[in-house]
Amino acid sequence: MLKVENLKVNFGGIEAVKGISFEVKEGEIVTLIGSNGAGKSTTLRAISGLVKPSEGRIIFDGEDITKIGTSKIVGKGITLCPEGRRIFPDMTVIENIKIGAYLRTDDLQNDIEKCNRLFPILKERENQLAGTLSGGEQQMLAVARSLMSRPRIMMLDEPSLGLAPLIVQNIFNILKEINEEGVTILLIEQNANMALRLADKAYVLETGKIIMEGTGKELLDNPKIKEAYLGKKN
Amino acid sequence: MSTFLQYVFTGISVGGCYALIAIGYTLVYGILRLINFAHGDIFMMAGYFMIFSFAVFPFPVAIIITLVATTALGILIEKFAYSPLRQAPRMSVMISAIGVSYLLQNLSTYLFSGLPQPYPAIPGLKQRVMLGDASVSLVTFITPIVTIIIVLLLLRLVNKTKIGMAMRAVSKDYEAASLMGIKLNTTISFTFAVGSLLAAVGSILYFTDRSSVYPFSGALPGLKCFVAAVFGGIGSIPGALLGGFFIGISETIIKAVGLSTFSDAFTFIILIIMLIVKPTGLFGEKSVDKV
Ligand SMILES: Nc1ncnc2c1ncn2[C@@H]1O[C@H](COP(=O)(O)OP(=O)(O)OP(=O)(O)O)[C@@H](O)[C@H]1O
Numbered sequence A: 001m002l003k004v005e006n007l008k009v010n011f012g013g014i015e016a017v018k019g020i021s022f023e024v025k026e027g028e029i030v031t032l033i034g035s036n037g038a039g040k041s042t043t044l045r046a047i048s049g050l051v052k053p054s055e056g057r058i059i060f061d062g063e064d065i066t067k068i069g070t071s072k073i074v075g076k077g078i079t080l081c082p083e084g085r086r087i088f089p090d091m092t093v094i095e096n097i098k099i100g101a102y103l104r105t106d107d108l109q110n111d112i113e114k115c116n117r118l119f120p121i122l123k124e125r126e127n128q129l130a131g132t133l134s135g136g137e138q139q140m141l142a143v144a145r146s147l148m149s150r151p152r153i154m155m156l157d158e159p160s161l162g163l164a165p166l167i168v169q170n171i172f173n174i175l176k177e178i179n180e181e182g183v184t185i186l187l188i189e190q191n192a193n194m195a196l197r198l199a200d201k202a203y204v205l206e207t208g209k210i211i212m213e214g215t216g217k218e219l220l221d222n223p224k225i226k227e228a229y230l231g232k233k234n
Numbered sequence B: 001m002s003t004f005l006q007y008v009f010t011g012i013s014v015g016g017c018y019a020l021i022a023i024g025y026t027l028v029y030g031i032l033r034l035i036n037f038a039h040g041d042i043f044m045m046a047g048y049f050m051i052f053s054f055a056v057f058p059f060p061v062a063i064i065i066t067l068v069a070t071t072a073l074g075i076l077i078e079k080f081a082y083s084p085l086r087q088a089p090r091m092s093v094m095i096s097a098i099g100v101s102y103l104l105q106n107l108s109t110y111l112f113s114g115l116p117q118p119y120p121a122i123p124g125l126k127q128r129v130m131l132g133d134a135s136v137s138l139v140t141f142i143t144p145i146v147t148i149i150i151v152l153l154l155l156r157l158v159n160k161t162k163i164g165m166a167m168r169a170v171s172k173d174y175e176a177a178s179l180m181g182i183k184l185n186t187t188i189s190f191t192f193a194v195g196s197l198l199a200a201v202g203s204i205l206y207f208t209d210r211s212s213v214y215p216f217s218g219a220l221p222g223l224k225c226f227v228a229a230v231f232g233g234i235g236s237i238p239g240a241l242l243g244g245f246f247i248g249i250s251e252t253i254i255k256a257v258g259l260s261t262f263s264d265a266f267t268f269i270i271l272i273i274m275l276i277v278k279p280t281g282l283f284g285e286k287s288v289d290k291v
């Protein structure tokens, strides 16, 4: 469904992503893990068209989308729930949810109800300014907002950042549910343990390169991964 | 008493024009964080558009041409002078805006000469009406009403429509907005279109009461309206409205008490005081960002 081929991204003189290739198949949950500055966010931002790759191609459903603008990419069904949430603080919760469906012209009621079912707190806070939500609530709002575009593939950049373990578990359960409804997921996580448990396929990124790949289970059991990312010795 | 009433009406009327122009500054600042120094000159160009179209067409057509041409001019300026600088530091865009301002002033001097050109009398607008024993022209009456109606429509547009939602989103966060599928360039063009359209309306109302246009007609009103926007809190539409009326009315009162020469200086004293006392203006953005 989504294919990244030899992707390179430069910032000035720095090469943040140094020619990575990976694939996301329809219906899968794929995760990219790696330490700070590995180039995970940059990869997702390149797929969304927010940064221009210096080399390589991004193929979605057989179509080269490398040079297409962000709003067109969203229109094709690729959505990014960005690092740091980036909700609109001076819009209400419900406006934030609606703006996620900006490109849609059909009726939103069903999807709004679905968001309310997944995140009941958002229904309660419907008319509150989004900037006054707690961090975890803002993260839920960001996920709900991304869902509103009815994506075919949803990319999430560290959705668990700064959240209490219980909320993290909740968000991961919801991701699983979203996936079971047919949305393909490409997930970046610092929380490698949970991400690998959830993922069908995982890639490990290190200073702009993919250094390892495998199923979530394979990587969970891999001693090197255990040591470097799961924080345990064998 | 009658002259006093006359002054009050004049003040409100000038204030309405100022408000319409100030909104243009505020909208553009809101979305690009740019003080569009060319805005006063767009207002001045609208004056010339009216003069020339009125010479050929009946007045309703001339008004429409003026509104359309001014809107188009605003969009073109953004396309050619600002949008190529989207990634550049803000200072570069600001300098580009100053450049456009001089360009419009000099171009109109070159094309239309530096001499004031008589502004056409739109039938009806200059008609005198009696208010008790004060006589004011109809336009003096109409201006504040038109202004308020336009501001109400504009607030509706910004708060209730999809494109308004896009404008608010883009003004907060370019990237997040584009991740929603919002097209940045379209939204920014639209914002310039609205600002320029309001400047055109303001121009018709303003010049009707002044009777002539020359290439620097936009310079001082432009600056005053910028002050009005800062006074109200740049970025805020109600703020620009209030600022416009405030500057317009106080300026007229100062003239009324015989301090005409001081009235322009007053505007800038207001600017300085406001920047010192409350830099964000009356309704300046209070940010509730939480990261
Ligand atoms: N706009 C930018 N300008 C310059 N350098 C950048 C820019 N964006 C990212 N980088 C650099 O690219 C590298 C990769 O950054 P990226 O944000 O992709 O890392 P990451 O894997 O998401 O890290 P983290 O887990 O900390 O979010 C970093 O060294 C970063 O400093």
Ligand SMILES: [Mg+2]
Binding pocket: A040, A041, A042, A083, A157
């Ligand atoms: Mg990151």
